[in-house]
Amino acid sequence: MRTVAEFRVEYSQLLGPDGDAVGDLPPFARDVEELVRMYRMMTLARSFDVKAVNLQRTGQLGTYAPCLGHEATHVGVGAAMRAEDVLAPVYREVGTQLWRGVTMREILVYWGGDERGSDFAVPRGDFPWCIPIATQTLHAAGAAMAFKIRRERRCAVAYIGDGGTSEGDFYEAVNVAGARALPVVFVVVNNGWAISVPLCAQTAAKTLAQKAIAAGIPGVQVDGNDVFAVRQAVSSALEAARDGRGPALVEAITYRLSDHTTADDAGRYRQAAEVERAWRIEPLLRTRRFLEKAGLWDEDRERALLADCAREVEQAVAAYLSFPKPEPGAMFDHLFERAPAHLAAQRVMATRRADRAGGH
């Protein structure tokens, strides 16, 4: 017997839970403006998230999937991407989308039951939210294939959760990405829970990063509550992909501090002690501590930032709440560019019924 291949999975963390640097910090972590920008976006994502949950609880928003606890991963990925890259999100990546220019109003419009939320003014090329689990990984692979065929120096980034890595589409995506050296980076957000199923019931694999290695592409693990480590890992993966050195997978270890969605009650299946432990290593606090220790942050700045975020969120909420309901005929819009004739008759029927109902 001889060993024909050997693999290992590396884990990186740059910022410990107490806000101390535990590794060599990359240049962006010494750029004050960039640091504040990242912390600001993480804070905005959380402010928005709290508000969105409240809107749902008060009957002003449909089911919503909170991002609580994922802010470092989401902002780290957003900051690592370039504007011309393409994102294939799942449905929880508020921080990345805000970073890329999707507005809070658009996010609310979507979860408020209106397709117009997915018509992002910016970024035009990003994929919309993707509810069928893991299917988006293949869209990212296809987008990357288009970039490769056209010799464009652009990359696609696909998100997927820990549960999503059990799906066939995920394996097909990492496999084809490796086989064709596509400029795509897969970010696995391992938050420990796929609704009520813990990771240990999901797979016997010791890491999710090793699933990439099985597909012949690099897979690394990072502390997903450490915005520096996430940004650093995704940046270098994107740089390699952009240079034609092929795809990679980054597994970000974090924790879903919220319920799965507003329709879920995580208290039914997980222990309060576990959630309390997770709060002690959550991403915002450690970033703030880092900034404070570096003399870049204090109580006043924090208060000002929270007030700023609250104002911005309230503006978005107001814009969302005053956004008119679509006309019933809109359900026939954009299904086809060249609509079949019979749809025109159905459209008239839907519009007429609505007019009659409105008349009563």
Place this chain on the structure above:
Amino acid sequence: MVEAIAMAHGWEMQHDERVVVLGQDVGANGGVFRATLGLQQRFGGDRVQDTPLAEAAIAGMAVGMAAQGLRPVAEIQFMGFLYPALDQIVNHMSRLRYRTRGRLSCPVVVRMPHGGGIHAPEHHSESVETMLCHVPGLRVVCPSSPARAYGLLLAAIRDPDPVMFLEPARLYRAVRQDVEDDGRALPLDTAFTLREGGDVTIVTWGAMTAETLRAADELAGRGIDAEVIDLATLSPIDTETILASVGRTGRLVVVHEAARNVGLGAEIAALVAEHALYDLLAPIRRVTGYDTVMPLYRLEMDYIPGVERIVAAAERTMADSR
């Protein structure tokens, strides 16, 4: 017919550099039926790509490629292997444009062999067009001759929306016809009247047009003048052509290879009942495959409706007339 399909690919790839071909064995091998023969040599490995053996990947990547500006023509090797790709087709390809309010779209063609009659192994002879026709946002097209395969495939590739292109496997090599490589498309959403007649309208599509035309010849010998309509685009249905014909004949027979239950024949019968019940002189009849699985090839021609069953249905329809 298979040469006409390769020729249409070639014309469109030559004239539109956004057109790319992907699928299993479509490259050096030219596809298991040779429908993409010579394309990789002519246009290179970037534009004619062999994919890994993964149907969801073929469809899902086609979505991603189309959303970023390409016009993918994807081949699924046999219709029985379509199912892993259905998630991508139904949840994304058909509705990406709708979901993003026109921001991203999916001008994709998904080609696949359709139907039996070629002594193929198990799972290679399916005709499940109804599943696709039920999905909003898709066009479903099924040519019945080399010329229509060429013209309709060109139209499908040029269409800005996703098109499922079903190629009757038993016509791939059975039918020969000179087709001019002139880049001229045929219209989608349009049925073709293959034979005019005043007594009974027979609507069919794909490989069943062959049996139906033979049945019409046979019927003519018995004094029954059948009009044969090749539906060609299965979704949306060209209701106008069917209603105009039934208006003249007062009788309708629908012929399809697929199983009867909730088959496309039911939709056509319902449309005629809704719009032209009082034109009818006799009950509508369906001649279809049976509501059982497509048998292995020793029995496949017993499953697929033959000339005799079509003739008998038309004769009964005539006899039942008021």
